[in-house]
Amino acid sequence: DAMVIQNPRYQVTQFGKPVTLSCSQTLNHNVMYWYQQKSSQAPKLLFHYYDKDFNNEADTPDNFQSRRPNTSFCFLDIRSPGLGDAAMYLCATSRGWGGSGYEQYFGPGTRLTVT
Amino acid sequence: QQPVQSPQAVILREGEDAVINCSSSKALYSVHWYRQKHGEAPVFLMILLKGGEQKGHDKISASFNEKKQQSSLYLTASQLSYSGTYFCGTEKVAGGTSYGKLTFGQGTILTVHP
Numbered sequence: 741d742a743m744v745i746q747n748p749r750y751q752v753t754q755f756g757k758p759v760t761l762s763c764s765q766t767l768n769h770n771v772m773y774w775y776q777q778k779s780s781q782a783p784k785l786l787f788h789y790y791d792k793d794f795n796n797e798a799d800t801p802d803n804f805q806s807r808r809p810n811t812s813f814c815f816l817d818i819r820s821p822g823l824g825d826a827a828m829y830l831c832a833t834s835r836g837w838g839g840s841g842y843e844q845y846f847g848p849g850t851r852l853t854v855t
Numbered sequence: 856q857q858p859v860q861s862p863q864a865v866i867l868r869e870g871e872d873a874v875i876n877c878s879s880s881k882a883l884y885s886v887h888w889y890r891q892k893h894g895e896a897p898v899f900l901m902i903l904l905k906g907g908e909q910k911g912h913d914k915i916s917a918s919f920n921e922k923k924q925q926s927s928l929y930l931t932a933s934q935l936s937y938s939g940t941y942f943c944g945t946e947k948v949a950g951g952t953s954y955g956k957l958t959f960g961q962g963t964i965l966t967v968h969p
Contacts, residue, residue, distance in 0.1 A: 782857070782942055782959035783897065830896060841885060841904050844944075844957065846896035 743767050744847035746831050752853045753821050761816040761850045763831030771837050772814045775830040783830055790837055826854045856880055858945045860960035867933050867967045875963045877943030879924040886919050886926040887944040938967045
């Protein structure tokens, strides 16, 4: 019954070693989002896709990249993780966009540790 | 710009009521409310669209005053399961690059004791 799936749930990487987090959805939603959530903070939007259209937040570091090869899958690549990138990474989806009243469905998150 | 939530934390006994407020300095199209338990993903509670609507689900309801750009979440007769961090997410009105995106408030930690 899982709707938004994230793998792995826990990821440990070394400083500077590239890492990829994955998200898949069974909802066939058009929009997919990546959020970064640090301890005791609100989720912060990194980027989103509307279908294949990619939108990057202005303050998302260049170190973060994303790919969406098809409707179901989305990946977050961190090219050279720093200690400050340790966080929970949340993937979310929604059926529509922009004032449409569509809720966002969140995956369980991937907790990234950088050593 | 991040919406401001108040209070930052609330401690209740089972059966007590609570109100969580969310305030924005920008004109809003919608307000979303989520609850997140420690180490888990945020769970959707409800959306309020501009038009000054109110919504309710079981003992949790919310209102949205678009003139004041404020929303309030009302938790009635709280249960232990209500414990968690509550986030409001605001969506600004159409126009510009912020359309359709949610900006989350800093969260309100709700603790319900037996």
